[in-house]
Amino acid sequence: MFELLHASKQRFMAIASEFELSPPQVMALRQLDPDEPKPMSELAAALRCDNSNVTGIVDRLEDRGLVERRAADHDRRVKMLTITERGLDVRSRLTARLDEPPEPLAGLAVEDQRALRDIMRRALGR
Amino acid sequence: MFELLHASKQRFMAIASEFELSPPQVMALRQLDPDEPKPMSELAAALRCDNSNVTGIVDRLEDRGLVERRAADHDRRVKMLTITERGLDVRSRLTARLDEPPEPLAGLAVEDQRALRDIMRRALGR
DNA sequence: CTGGGTTCTTTGAAGTTGTCAACGATTTAT
DNA sequence: ATAAATCGTTGACAACTTCAAAGAACCCAG
Numbered sequence: 001m002f003e004l005l006h007a008s009k010q011r012f013m014a015i016a017s018e019f020e021l022s023p024p025q026v027m028a029l030r031q032l033d034p035d036e037p038k039p040m041s042e043l044a045a046a047l048r049c050d051n052s053n054v055t056g057i058v059d060r061l062e063d064r065g066l067v068e069r070r071a072a073d074h075d076r077r078v079k080m081l082t083i084t085e086r087g088l089d090v091r092s093r094l095t096a097r098l099d100e101p102p103e104p105l106a107g108l109a110v111e112d113q114r115a116l117r118d119i120m121r122r123a124l125g126r
Numbered sequence: 127m128f129e130l131l132h133a134s135k136q137r138f139m140a141i142a143s144e145f146e147l148s149p150p151q152v153m154a155l156r157q158l159d160p161d162e163p164k165p166m167s168e169l170a171a172a173l174r175c176d177n178s179n180v181t182g183i184v185d186r187l188e189d190r191g192l193v194e195r196r197a198a199d200h201d202r203r204v205k206m207l208t209i210t211e212r213g214l215d216v217r218s219r220l221t222a223r224l225d226e227p228p229e230p231l232a233g234l235a236v237e238d239q240r241a242l243r244d245i246m247r248r249a250l251g252r
Numbered sequence: 253c254t255g256g257g258t259t260c261t262t263t264g265a266a267g268t269t270g271t272c273a274a275c276g277a278t279t280t281a282t
Numbered sequence: 283a284t285a286a287a288t289c290g291t292t293g294a295c296a297a298c299t300t301c302a303a304a305g306a307a308c309c310c311a312g
Contacts, residue, residue, distance in 0.1 A: 077289045104249045119238045123230045203260045
């Protein structure tokens with residue numbers, strides 16, 4: 001189990017660096033819904049980290065033109081995050097890459113893959 | 127899958143902070159064999175990070191008296207890492223805690239757990 | 253045995269992540 | 283209208299990470 005987790009982490013970081021993104025930046029991009037702008041605090045909650053941390057992460061994503069801040073209509077304190085066109089392109093290639101079955105699992109028999117999927121569903125409660 | 131990884135990471139960090147250790151410190155302690163001193167470079171390889179990185183991590187473990195550096199007999203350049211008595215105590219409690227089945231998996235039926243174990247073995251080539 | 257190249261660890265600089273406390277702007281409740 | 287709560291930012295600090303460069307020790311000619 002530990003082994004698998006470590007391998008997955010390595011894979012994740014390798015894919016992240018393919019796009020010259022740090023792991024938290026990938027997580028942020030992943031969380032951002034292309035159709036639905038999301039406030040900073042919501043992203044912080046999804047990432048389970050402090051609000052002030054998200055400030056820096058978004059700063060760097062914005063510097064690369066992948067994300068945009070915009071003041072919300074209903075409350076000028078909150079900043080809504082939207083993905084730019086470039087961000088969308090990166091995001092889609094990134095998620096495609098991440099959704100590929102990881103190498104150790106890809107070699108499994110189809111029946112094993114199905115069994116694994118079903119067990120996972122039961123474990124996570126759906 | 128992603129969900130499970132994220133949950134596992136949270137669990138790992140929670141257990142690490144129970145012992146007031148950072149994740150890399152836990153990884154280092156885990157890698158260290160209580161019976162067999164290991165050189166810094168070997169630890170760096172196991173952790174898949176730069177040698178210079180290990181210096182700092184071991185510094186902090188040594189400050190807490192969990193680990194000791196000792197010059198190797200055959201080559202005074204290499205520093206062998208040994209676990210102190212306190213380190214051994216922490217390490218054993220830590221691994222015990224980490225080896226407990228994670229919550230989402232503990233609730234599975236015994237047959238599912240076995241099937242999962244078998245599939246994992248096949249995936250990792252045993 | 254002496255010198256040059258190699259290897260192991262450390263140091264320093266730089267960048268990212270992470271937390272906490274404090275602040276400014278804004279909103280909400282009294 | 284004033285006070286309290288909320289959102290994002292900033293600043294301080296600690297840890298991790300990598301890279302380049304240095305120091306110490308080793309090894310191998312010559």
